Amino acid sequence: MNMWRRLLLAVICGVAVASIYAAQPVLEPMGRDLGVSAELAGWIVATSQFGYLAGLLLLVPLGDVVDRRRLIAVHLAITAVGMVLTASASAAWVAFVGLATAGVFAVVVQTTVAYAASVSPPAERGRNIGVVTSGVVVGILGARVVTGGLAEVWGWRSVYAVLAVLSLALAALVLVLLPSEERTRPTASYRQVVASLGGLFGERLVLTRGLIAFFLFASFGTLWSGLSLPLADSPWHLSESQIGLFGIAGLAGALGAARAGRWADAGRATPVTGFALALLIASWAAIAQLPWTLWLLIVGIVVLDFAVQAVHVSNQHLLTAAHPDRVSSVIGGYMVFYSLGSALGAAATTAVFTSYGWAGSSILGAAFAACGLAVWATDRRLRRADTHQAPEQAPGRAQEQTHGTDKTDRADKAGQAMESPKVL
Structure with a gap:
């Protein structure tokens, strides 16, 4: 995993997720061209989201059964097919099929x-x-930034054409530049791996980190799905292209994800999660000032995106360290919470803004963050209680009660232990 391979994998993630969100800035011309009414235009984005949710449950677990490098290449190639269908669609149903496939x-x-x-x-x-x-x-x-520019010059179809070309090029690069994984032959079939997802959802570590992600991305969705409404309204009256530029502030905050990964390697994933969730709540105090100042809004966006990435990376680090033999399944299960939280934030923020304005949306986003912090604090308190009670229990009973706690502790200390001279 040298710098260039990390960069390639990051670009793959960026292009793939852009295929889901590319329709947001071009909903109006896209719906008009395809004959989709304004009332139903939201389904253009929703179709990709529902497809994504299905893929999390049905396709991601495949990574625990087959070679992930080849799986990445195949998925990118089929995503390109979906983008081509969307770009060339002359009827709405063809575009929906393409969007669902890509999702x-x-x-x-x-x-x-x-x-x-x-x-x-x-x-x-x-x-x-x-x-x-x-x-x-x-x-x-x-x-949000690139799509608007492409659509303005060459039309909305050019967006999906570019994404299709990029997906095919990345599929080829994956096969040429990435090494195969060194892994043992899987002992479970695909059907068994998918069926075992239910057991993961019942595990305390997965459930706790999943609930944190649910509230985390509900707060994230509250901002990014509702931000255009007050910016387009008085007193700012910004254009769509100007609103899209606020995505740059979010990109600056996202650069903190790599730093959060280093903290997780040092065994600080759990405390970093609590601090970042508190930071997320505080960011909404700045974001709430949008009706009076854009500078504090920008500061709030940077802080919010940094906090979201710090928690998201910490969650994935803990889960993959606790389940090294089921990495794909545990990430797929975790991301179900991500999708549901994002959908909740997107749906709730528009309704709240209509009734209570941006102040109401800001309170909603902060409330979601506070719920995530409450889940983190409750889990930390329960783990401490389990640790204190364990010596007083019979050995078998103590092992049973502290099973979830031990997984969290092992995951949280994995990087720290690797650096210990005693271990080395």
Whole structure:
């Protein structure tokens, strides 16, 4: 995992996730050209999102059964097919088929993160996950800026044509530049791996980190799905291209993902999560000042995106370290919470803004962040209680009660232990 391979994996994540969000800035011309009414235009984005959710459950677990390097290349190639269908669509149903196809196979993002985690030495896992994950945020936020420019010059179809070319080129580079994983022959079939997802959802570490991600990305979605409404309204009256430029502020905050990965490698994933969630709550105090100043809004966006990435990278580090033999499945299950949280934030922010203005949306975003912090604090308190009670229990009972705690502790200390002279 040298610098160029990390960069390639980050670009793959950025292009794949951009295929889901590319329609947001061009909904109006896209819907008009395809004959989709304004009331139904939201389904252009929703189709990709639902496809993505299906892919998380059905395709990501494949990474625990087959070679992830080849799987990444195949998924990118099929994503390109979906983009071509969308770009060349003369009827709405053809575009919807293309968007759904691209959405399903855009889960190549999670397979890419799982690949990065599996080929990384334990002491560098967090760093590599952080760099690769930063590509996701660059894709989400950068799509808002680049898509608008392409559509303005060559039309909305050019956006999907460019994404198709990039996806095919990346598929070829994956096969040429990335090494195969060194892994043992899988002992479970694809059907068994998918069926075992239910057991992961019942595990305390996965459930806790999943709930944190749910509230984390609900807060994230509250900002980015609702931001254009007050900026287009008085007193700012900004154009779509001007609103898209605020994505640059989000990109600056996303650069902190790599730093968060280094903290996770040092065994500080759990405290970093708590600090970042508190920082997320504080960011909304600055974001709430949007009706009066844009400078504080920009500061709030940078802080919010940094906090979101710090928690997201820490979550994935802990989960992949606790399940090294099921990296793809655990990331796929975790990202289900991500998708549901993002959808909740997007749906809730527009309704709240309509009734209570940007102050109401800001309170909503801060409330989601506070819920995530409450989940983190409750889990930390329970783990401490389990640790204190364990010596008083019978050995078998103590082992049963502290099973989830031990996994969290092992994951949180993985990078720290690798650097210990005693271990070396």
